[in-house]
Amino acid sequence: MHRLMIVDDSKLIRHKIARQSDQKLFDVVCSAANGEEAVDMLKQFNPDVVTMDLTMPMLDGIECIKQLVEIDDTVKILVISALNDKATGMEALEEGAMGFITKPFNENDLRIALMDMVIED
Amino acid sequence: MNFLGRYTSIIITTIIFLALVIGVLGTNFYLSFQTEANAEVVNIAGRQRMLSQRIAKSLSNVNSRYQNSRKYTQQLTELENAAHLFNTTLLAFKNGGVTQSTKSGLTRLPPVSESAGIAAIEDALVLWQPLNASIGEISLSLQETNTAQNDELNSQLLSTAHAYADQNINALLGLMNDLTNHSESIANDAADRSRLIQTVGILASLICFTVIMYLILGQLRVADLARQRARQETDQIFETVSQGLFLIDREGAMGRQQSKALESIFGVKLDAGRNFKNFIAPLLSVDDLTKVERYLKLLFDPHKKQRLLVDLNPLNKLPIQIEERGLIKNKYLNFTFNRVSRDGKIIGILTSVADITNEVKLERELAAETVRNEQQFEMIKVLLSADGELLPDFLKSSSHTYEKINNILKDPARTSLAFKKKAVSILALVHKTKGESAAMGLNFISSLCHEFEDEIEHLQNKPSVSGDDFISLTVMLERLMSTNEQIDSLFNALNTPTIDKATPNSESSDTHSSLTELAQSIAARQGKKVYLSLAGLENLNLPSSTRLNVISMASQLLRNALSHGIEKPATRVMRGKNEEGKITLALFEENNHDYKLVCEDDGNGFDFDTLRKKAFANGLVSEKDRTQLKPNELLSLTINNSLSSKPSADQDAGRGMGLKVINDLTKDLGGKLALQTKSQEGSRFTVRF
Amino acid sequence: MMENQLKIFIDGIVNYFHHTNDSSVFVGSPYLINDLDEISSDYTGSIAISGSYEGACHFTAPSALVRHLILSFGETDTSESMISDTVGEVANTLSGNARQKLGKGFNISTPTISKGRPCDTPTRADHSRIYAIPISWKSYKAALGIHLN
Structure with a gap:
């Protein structure tokens, strides 16, 4: 079981990700509605995998990724963003995220992406 | 082993x-x-x-x-x-x-x-x-x-x-x-x-x-043959594959083996060992080039998941311009990148380039087709409720008008005055089409004509007018002409033998069947049931323009009776009436060339209370007058001021235009309109001309 | 959109004649034609347009106009090849002007010159109409023919 943290400012999306992630592989240990919460929860719950939105209030995705990686450089971050701006997505990966998928996503996209995150190449 | x-x-x-x-x-x-x-x-x-x-x-x-x-x-x-x-x-x-x-x-x-x-x-x-x-x-x-x-x-x-x-x-x-x-x-x-x-x-x-x-030697020969065959196969693959294939190494250099398609995709021969970035640079903006560089870096980073990088690919559906035999061609290319690893180390990126121009074009055409279909659907909806019988006449007359407008535009003119004179003559012509299309219920044409009129008005207000001020008008004329052509082709498609005519030998029974179809389609839309009784509308021995007006009038009366007169089945049952409403539409020749068109329904009748309230709400009458208005006066108000008894507008009625159109049409025929009505029992319209 | 493109070509031709010593050039009101023949004159320079829009722009003029144009630039050679060159040059200027203003998504080819009836561009759909823009300069009449799909 991999410990999963969901970071997204939309409650709907948080629920969707929690519901659609593979229950046999992932245990959703916490979900954060903004970057600051995410940083706190990382310390508290020590997740293995994080799904990360990029546009959020308080602390945006890029900044949040920086801080998360600083605390735990083994955490695997999957960016899930509606951003059409590929440059920002790339920045997220350059800052330490491992993968990127775009919103809107379907259940299959999400499952495959999360599985890719935990399978060794 | x-x-x-x-x-x-x-x-x-x-x-x-x-x-x-x-x-x-x-x-x-x-x-x-x-x-x-x-x-x-x-x-x-x-x-x-x-x-x-x-x-x-x-x-x-x-x-x-x-x-x-x-x-x-x-x-x-x-x-x-x-x-x-x-x-x-x-x-x-x-x-x-x-x-x-x-x-x-x-x-x-x-x-x-x-x-x-x-x-x-x-x-x-x-x-x-x-x-x-x-x-x-x-x-x-x-x-x-x-x-x-x-x-x-x-x-x-x-x-x-x-x-x-x-x-x-x-x-x-x-x-x-x-x-x-x-x-x-x-x-x-x-x-x-x-x-x-x-x-x-x-x-x-x-x-x-x-x-x-x-x-x-035998063993060597076998090995050589195998190697040669493998080489040939690779060469064949590289010769025939429709995608451009090549490797990019860590330094960004392009590999020696490249598929032949690469050359035709880019229109130039590529040198092995050339830096991919330099190669792609002329096709991209500086910003995009940076993205490509950053993306390649991510691809070589083993900590990033290759499959979860696909969405960031900056060279996805890349529009490029390539000169081929002196002509600049627009192309769309798709680049896909796949890591090539050896012993767990990423040693290169297999890059494949596909020319997806046709796919993109198809996609666009499909989108355009969808839009066109929606427009056509809109048109069909209108055409179905418009008077099919009259359409050819309308199309002929409007096309003729457009031709006239075009000829006016073509007339040589140099002075501002001459141009303004052109505008005036065009305005009169457009106005005619606007009226005709409105009467036909072809709202998209009348609104185009309306825009046309606005533009002319704008032009007339200019202190000085020259030839290029007419550009917009010409463009709109083109649109009107194309619309006519579209309607014509649609109309022809709708009237091809796929639609069975009840009595194909008589022209006038077409009028009957199209009126019946119209009645049923409106009834279906409004959830009503109706029986339409028709008489005298066949063998109309009338001049074409009068005939157009009579049929136009008949369909308008029918529309009106169905929308306002006939109640919903439940209401009718409550009122002790037959579930199915009845409308009678008949044309009589009273004396020589004196005609009487009667439309009778067993529906609602006029709801004078509602009309009173509406007249007051629209500020047409004072509080005091409101109660004292006689039915006749109220009807006249309704006819002349676009009052509708329907609470909201829909496709069939409610804009208060119905009675006005009937009134206008009566005037066009040089006739008189009479109305008898009784609340909850029905109405009868009589037009004498 | 269409208006803008027509305007760009019209402006282009007007600008060109403004550089002559007799800058009184008149543009008539545009109208529609079904066939380029309706306006084609002795010489026609054509530019093909591709990209977001497909179509062509033709400049057609009688040889007398072109001869006069050549003389107005102080040239004395009014041979046939010179006339061809000048029509090409007008079309080229139009094309350059359009390229500058229409920007990305519009590809404008180098002009082709034809004598007599111009070749219709293959991109024109059979029934699409052509915008005809009459132009008069001195006592001569020329025209632009434009169609875009």
Whole structure:
């Protein structure tokens, strides 16, 4: 079981990700509605995998990724963003995220992406 | 395992070859010793010949010296030594044993085994042993003190021995000669044998070597063929694959192997080793180029998941412009990147480029087609509710008008005044089409005409007008013309034999069936049930324009009766009426060229209370007048001020235009409109013209 | 959109004549034609347009106009090849002007010159109409023919 943290400012999306992630592989240990919460929860719950939105209030995705990686450089971050701006997505990966998928996503996209995150190449 | 299997035969033959070589060398080594040994035997045998001679000679010397009383010691020693050596050697030949070598030291002789040799030795021993015994006696006797008695014995011994030697020495020599020859033939046989063995060994080695070479060359040829075939296959793939394929290494250089399609995609030949970034740079903005660089870096980063990078690919559906034979062509390319790893290390990116221009074009066409279909659907909806019968007339008349407008535009003009005059004449023409299309219910045309009028108005307000101010008008005219063409083709499509006509022989029954269709489609839309009774609308012996107006009027009256008159089935049942409403539409010729069009329904009748409220709400009447308005006055208000009794507008009615259109149409016909109505019982419209 | 493109071509031609010593050039009101023949004159320079829009722009003029144009630039050679060159040059200027203003998504080819009836561009759909823009300069009449799909 991999410990999963969901970071997204939309409650709907948080629920969707929690519901659609593979229950046999992932245990959703916490979900954060903004970057600051995410940083706190990382310390508290020590997740293995994080799904990360990029546009959020308080602390945006890029900044949040920086801080998360600083605390735990083994955490695997999957960016899930509606951003059409590929440059920002790339920045997220350059800052330490491992993968990127775009919103809107379907259940299959999400499952495959999360599985890719935990399978060794 | 495979490796061993493939080379088994080579390995086995090589081992055989080595064994042969070692065998040949070993035999050679052994035989050379053997040959040397055989040569020694021959030499020793030869020495026996010589010794037999020397014994005879020494005996003779000792004898003569003794008789002549000369010193004989040296000769005697010679005799003793020769006899000793002869004897030892002869016994060694017989039994095997050590004797003095011909070179130095001692050598061991094997016993002679062949019968001829044995016979020679046995015969020699028979001859030799008495002589040897005599020599031994002589030797002992001569060492004793010389006395007379002694002297005589010695002399006798010597002469006897001498005589025996004289008599037998030649036979002994012959026998030793036989022995020598015999040894020599043995040695020769051995040498022959060893030569044969060596020849056979060398030959076998050579054969073995040939086999090895054959096998190795065969194996190499197979490997070469396989490699060549693989190479050919790769080449074929690279020749025929429709995608551009190449590798990008860590330094960003493009690989040597590139598919042929790459050249046709980019229109230029690419140099191997060229930097991908430099190659792609002219096709991209600086910003995009940076993205490509960053993306490649991410691709080479093993910590990033390749599949989860796909969405960030900056070269997805990339629009480019490529010059081909002087023409600039727009293309869309799709780049896909796949990591190539060896031993867990990313060593390159396999890049494939696909020309997706056609796909993108199709996609766009599809989107455009969808939009067009939606527009057509809109049009069909309108056309279905418009009066099909009148459409050809409308299209003919409006196309004619557009042609006229175009001709006005075409007329040469230079001054602002002349241009303004053009605008005025165009305005009158457009206005006519606007009215016609509105009456037909072709709202999209009337709204286009409306825009057209606005533009002309805008133009008229300009202080000075020139030719290029007409650009927008011309563009709009083009749109109007295209719309007409679209309607025409749609109309033709809708009226092709796929739609069965009830009575195809009569033109007027078409009017009946289209009115019936219209009634049913409106009823279905509004959830009502209606029975339409038609009379007199066939065989209209009227001028085309009047006919158009009459039919237009009839359909408008029908629309009106259905929308406002006929109630929903439930309401009708509640009111004790038949679930199905009834509308009668009839045209009578009263006198010569005097006509009466009647439309009667058994529906709602006019709801004067609602109309009163609406008239007040629209500010048409005062609070006080409201209650005192007579039905006639109220009807007149309704007709002239676009009041609708329907609470909200929909496709069929509600904008308050219905009665106004009927009123306008009546005026066009130069007729009179009469209305009888009773609340909840029905209405009757009568148009006399 | 269509209006803008027509305007760009019209402005282009007007600008061109403004550089002559007689800058009184008149543009008539645009109208629609079905066939380029309706306006084609002695010489026609054509530019093909591709990209987001497909179509062509034709400049057609009588040889007298072109001869006069050449003279107005101070040239004396009014041979046939010179006339061809000048029509090409007008079309080129139009094309350059359009390329500058229409920007990305519009590809404008180098002009082709034809004498007599111009070749219709293959991109024109059979029934699409052509915008005809009459132009008069001195006493001569020329025209632009434009169609875009």
